[in-house]
Amino acid sequence: MTTPQTPTTQPPTAQTRQPTQAPQPRLLYSTWSPGYVPQRPEATEADLDAAAELLRGRAVVVLTGAGVSTESGLPDYRGPDAAPRRPMTYQQFVADPGFRRHYWARNLVGWHHLTAADPNESHRALADMERDGVVTGLITQNVDELHTRAGSRNVIDLHGTGSRVVCLRCGRLEDRAHLGARLREVNAAFLARVEELGDIEVAPDADAVIEQTADFRVLGCQHCGGILKPHIVYFGENVPKERVAASYEMVDGAGALIAAGTTLAVQSGLRLVKRAHRAGKPVVILNRGVTRGDEFATALLHAGTSRALRHLQRALAPAA
Numbered sequence: 001m002t003t004p005q006t007p008t009t010q011p012p013t014a015q016t017r018q019p020t021q022a023p024q025p026r027l028l029y030s031t032w033s034p035g036y037v038p039q040r041p042e043a044t045e046a047d048l049d050a051a052a053e054l055l056r057g058r059a060v061v062v063l064t065g066a067g068v069s070t071e072s073g074l075p076d077y078r079g080p081d082a083a084p085r086r087p088m089t090y091q092q093f094v095a096d097p098g099f100r101r102h103y104w105a106r107n108l109v110g111w112h113h114l115t116a117a118d119p120n121e122s123h124r125a126l127a128d129m130e131r132d133g134v135v136t137g138l139i140t141q142n143v144d145e146l147h148t149r150a151g152s153r154n155v156i157d158l159h160g161t162g163s164r165v166v167c168l169r170c171g172r173l174e175d176r177a178h179l180g181a182r183l184r185e186v187n188a189a190f191l192a193r194v195e196e197l198g199d200i201e202v203a204p205d206a207d208a209v210i211e212q213t214a215d216f217r218v219l220g221c222q223h224c225g226g227i228l229k230p231h232i233v234y235f236g237e238n239v240p241k242e243r244v245a246a247s248y249e250m251v252d253g254a255g256a257l258i259a260a261g262t263t264l265a266v267q268s269g270l271r272l273v274k275r276a277h278r279a280g281k282p283v284v285i286l287n288r289g290v291t292r293g294d295e296f297a298t299a300l301l302h303a304g305t306s307r308a309l310r311h312l313q314r315a316l317a318p319a320a
């Protein structure tokens with residue numbers, strides 16, 4: 001079983017070049033390092049059961065990323081199927097009025113995609129796990145609030161939410177829907193023109209691609225006229241200190257961590273995985289493809305989040 005299969009058609013010289021390929025472990029202490037990308041087979045039912053046993057009897061905190069929302073029609077920046085795309089930075093947004101105009105024009109058109117998205121099986125399974133008393137808290141890198149809409153209660157929106165905007169001068173918050181109504185009012189001609197174009201690409205932060213936004217009118221804070229920014233943590237921006245502290249506290253209070261649907265490419269998520277790992281807590285990483293946190297995982301599950309999370313939910317649910 002450990003012998004690599006050698007095709008009979010191979011010339012004899014190939015025998016010496018035969019890679020010493022160990023059978024791919026499905027549940028492992030990772031040996032991943034940059035440059036070595038293991039081909040992980042799809043997690044089996046037995047793999048999922050083994051992960052459930054690691055979590056059994058422990059208070060579980062879950063960290064989620066874009067991968068849990070892809071089934072809701074919200075594309076993933078970094079998943080295996082994600083198109084390469086440069087994310088917007090905080091510096092761009094603050095420094096360039098033209099960039100902001102372009103941003104808000106795209107955002108206004110793409111917004112209905114976000115508000116139209118519904119929670120999927122991943123969100124529902126996690127909400128059920130909280131009701132079962134298995135999951136004690138959820139930390140999400142997503143800004144779509146689908147966990148809350150699915151019924152999860154103890155949720156930290158690590159990177160903020162798309163449903164509010166913040167004034168960069170006075171700090172006041174405004175509902176995104178309220179700002180949307182204001183923007184639509186002063187941009188009726190623009191929106192009518194865009195509607196004719198049809199077909200719009202959506203990105204995770206509700207961007208939609210529009211070529212021409214020159215005639216779009218941007219609005220400032222109703223109170224002080226300051227620049228309004230989505231209440232979202234952008235690349236180049238730090239997660240607010242108190243939110244970081246709350247997420248640490250949540251992980252410290254738990255007995256295990258699941259990271260689901262995230263490549264852990266950003267520090268704000270990765271450091272939670274490291275923290276749980278350092279404390280000797282089981283870390284289950286559930287993602288299609290390699291993550292930056294694989295070396296800290298007790299179990300790596302290559303699987304779709306909906307199937308795997310529902311499996312874990314059923315395996316860990318208290319007996320009726």
Ligand SMILES: [Zn+2]
Binds near residue numbers: 169170172221225226
């Ligand atoms: Zn203001």
